Amino acid sequence: MKEFHKINLLYDFYGSLLTERQQNFIELYYGDDLSLGEIAEQFDVTRQAVHDTLKRAEQTLGTYEEKLGLVDKFSKEYRSIEEALHLIQRYQTGLEPDGLEKTKEILESILKNRQEF
Amino acid sequence: MKEFHKINLLYDFYGSLLTERQQNFIELYYGDDLSLGEIAEQFDVTRQAVHDTLKRAEQTLGTYEEKLGLVDKFSKEYRSIEEALHLIQRYQTGLEPDGLEKTKEILESILKNRQEF
Structure with missing residues (x-):
């Protein structure tokens, strides 16, 4: 960076x-x-x-x-949310049939990490 | 709380x-x-x-x-991510045809707020 x-x-x-x-x-x-x-x-x-x-x-x-360590933590989350958005778009255009399942995993992982934070 | x-x-x-x-x-x-x-x-x-x-x-x-104000900010985000997950699930079960569009709006809004942070 x-x-x-x-x-x-x-x-x-x-x-x-x-x-x-x-x-x-x-x-x-x-x-x-x-x-x-x-x-x-x-x-x-x-x-x-x-x-x-x-x-x-x-x-x-x-x-x-x-x-x-909040900047590091939330920068990683930011990238995960970008990835989730990208996966939904790819699902919608038929490029990623598993896109929604992967998106849910990413979002669940963010919530889980926060609880452990 | x-x-x-x-x-x-x-x-x-x-x-x-x-x-x-x-x-x-x-x-x-x-x-x-x-x-x-x-x-x-x-x-x-x-x-x-x-x-x-x-x-x-x-x-x-x-x-x-x-x-x-980070706790307040990230508590709100937490609830948004929970909502996004819920919307994807409702989309998948056919209960919320607009679910993916709404999910994208929520995730985009989180990213946008962070840039303005």
Whole structure:
């Protein structure tokens, strides 16, 4: 997974646990694609300060994921749901006669994993 | 939602963010159904100390949910996936001719909500 995409995904899950300033910088840097220099100017701080704040924020997000593992878990589910949708479509076009049974297995497996979570 | 079930669900998501002692007490009290007195004896602390630790742990779990809202979000998804499964079964028994279309809508809606998350 690309670093950019990974940070955005972690931020979607855990962003509200960061400080307001960390959230601002992450959104501007990763969301709006501003440069470190542009953010520094906007907040009247050094480029190094922006860099350090971003690094700390990324570390914090990474630590939450290490502990909770929710991004990993729900990314896997996301792919399973995509697969289920694909199987229904293939069943409907006659390409996958077992498609509905496979879809049910996938959905049952998601529910089962959640109960064990 | 019953308090007991709610705490267990919050603990499933955010438990690893609690201190080790908080985790121990929650598991013994909510998971193994020990009494405050039994936990107090086992850890050689007062019944009041067990009570206070549990309350603080519950507050912490509640605060994480207020900020992140993941339990609420994924409980809703869980019910949607159950509904999707039910619809496929009804389609297969001829009770719901639109079942597959409805299932696809539900699954697409889950994927869409996640992208916007």
